[in-house]
Amino acid sequence: MPLSTVICIGMAGSGKTTFMQRLNSHLRHKKQVPYVINLDPAVLNIPYGANIDIRDSIKYKKVMENYQLGPNGAIVTSLNLFSTKIDQVINLLEKKADKYEHCIVDTPGQIECFVWSASGTIITESFASTFPTVIAYIVDTPRNKSPTTFMSNMLYACSILYKTKLPMVIVFNKTDVEDASFAKEWMTDFESFQHALREDQDNGTHEGSGYMSSLVNSMSLMLEEFYATLDVCSVSSFTGEGFDEFVDIVDKKQDEYNEFYKAERERLLALKEEKEAARKDKSLTGLMKDLGLNGGKSKKKSGNDSDDSAEVVSDLEEGEDDGLVDRDEDEGIEREYTFMGEDRLGGEINDQTQSDLQERYQKAMEQTAKQASSETAENIAKYIRQ
Numbered sequence: 001m002p003l004s005t006v007i008c009i010g011m012a013g014s015g016k017t018t019f020m021q022r023l024n025s026h027l028r029h030k031k032q033v034p035y036v037i038n039l040d041p042a043v044l045n046i047p048y049g050a051n052i053d054i055r056d057s058i059k060y061k062k063v064m065e066n067y068q069l070g071p072n073g074a075i076v077t078s079l080n081l082f083s084t085k086i087d088q089v090i091n092l093l094e095k096k097a098d099k100y101e102h103c104i105v106d107t108p109g110q111i112e113c114f115v116w117s118a119s120g121t122i123i124t125e126s127f128a129s130t131f132p133t134v135i136a137y138i139v140d141t142p143r144n145k146s147p148t149t150f151m152s153n154m155l156y157a158c159s160i161l162y163k164t165k166l167p168m169v170i171v172f173n174k175t176d177v178e179d180a181s182f183a184k185e186w187m188t189d190f191e192s193f194q195h196a197l198r199e200d201q202d203n204g205t206h207e208g209s210g211y212m213s214s215l216v217n218s219m220s221l222m223l224e225e226f227y228a229t230l231d232v233c234s235v236s237s238f239t240g241e242g243f244d245e246f247v248d249i250v251d252k253k254q255d256e257y258n259e260f261y262k263a264e265r266e267r268l269l270a271l272k273e274e275k276e277a278a279r280k281d282k283s284l285t286g287l288m289k290d291l292g293l294n295g296g297k298s299k300k301k302s303g304n305d306s307d308d309s310a311e312v313v314s315d316l317e318e319g320e321d322d323g324l325v326d327r328d329e330d331e332g333i334e335r336e337y338t339f340m341g342e343d344r345l346g347g348e349i350n351d352q353t354q355s356d357l358q359e360r361y362q363k364a365m366e367q368t369a370k371q372a373s374s375e376t377a378e379n380i381a382k383y384i385r386q
């Protein structure tokens, strides 16, 4: 079976690290040694052997000191620094892909630092665009006995599913303390969840106000669709119960990934690239318009030219500030402008400058024609600045 990646995500204390440790030993026991990656820069000790550990390349405490950051800022910055090396990690993994069936990844306890950060997205995307990738969302079962807490946790899982667009398994952990059958029932039987919510209110153990319960009530209806796309399993990272089922689900999800998610991801990626190309094209047109290179006409915006492109100097109406600041004679500093001396008189580019620019622009176009379209605008801007 080709290598698949399992990214473990969950609220602080849900048991991700302990789950990783158990999964690692479970797979080893089955003679399917996994490739293990730790992405939590702040953890002191990890109870499993990691093939790649973020702490080897990034010193969390140093990041805090050097960048004067608090604990969460330092986790995000450490992930940012690590995400610059993610290509190397993927290359390494690709070379070993025939030796391993599973790559398991531990993430920081502060879930938002990973899930909602740009680097978390880059890291997840890098795995998902190379290998079938599954999110294991770890839930602390005993702490989710309250319907309100349960609902909040499920909403978080739901947002992660829709953000990452990756197959997800909800893992109810710590079942040695609390059996997860209540949670499974709530996910399949809407009425039993409503009943639990009402009971919670009647017993006075309900967390929050009446508004909260009516919100939770409506949310539970909304989440029905989300539950339908999920796989659920219950495990105990202490006893090892349920891990066979978890591995089976992950293997099944690999087929699901190849059948559905892969095609959908490729479609979205192509769409994103298309949009990006259109945006670059638009900003290039804006740049050209700004420099008065659009057919040699005046750079002022005409009345009916009301497109919504990025705001440029030429977008300013007659009589408005022309975008150039008058020189303060008494400042005594030689200021530098993009267009020197007489070229900027009246805020217009004179004919000589315009034809010079036209020529330079053409040369720049010839030079950059062979380069990727994403670089074109930047190169021309750089060339003209020179």
Ligand SMILES: Nc1nc2c(ncn2[C@@H]2O[C@H](COP(=O)(O)OP(=O)(O)OP(=O)(O)O)[C@@H](O)[C@H]2O)c(=O)[nH]1
Pocket (backbone or CB within 6 Å): 010, 011, 012, 013, 014, 015, 016, 017, 018, 019, 040, 107, 108, 109, 110, 173, 174, 175, 176, 177, 235, 236, 237, 238, 239
């Ligand atoms: N009873 C029981 N306790 C567990 C289980 N899994 C984890 N724990 C306990 O839950 C606590 C948190 O476990 P961790 O593995 O550190 O959780 P984590 O999600 O990695 O924590 P952070 O990364 O710090 O957010 C620890 O005290 C574990 O011993 C389990 O299956 N059963």
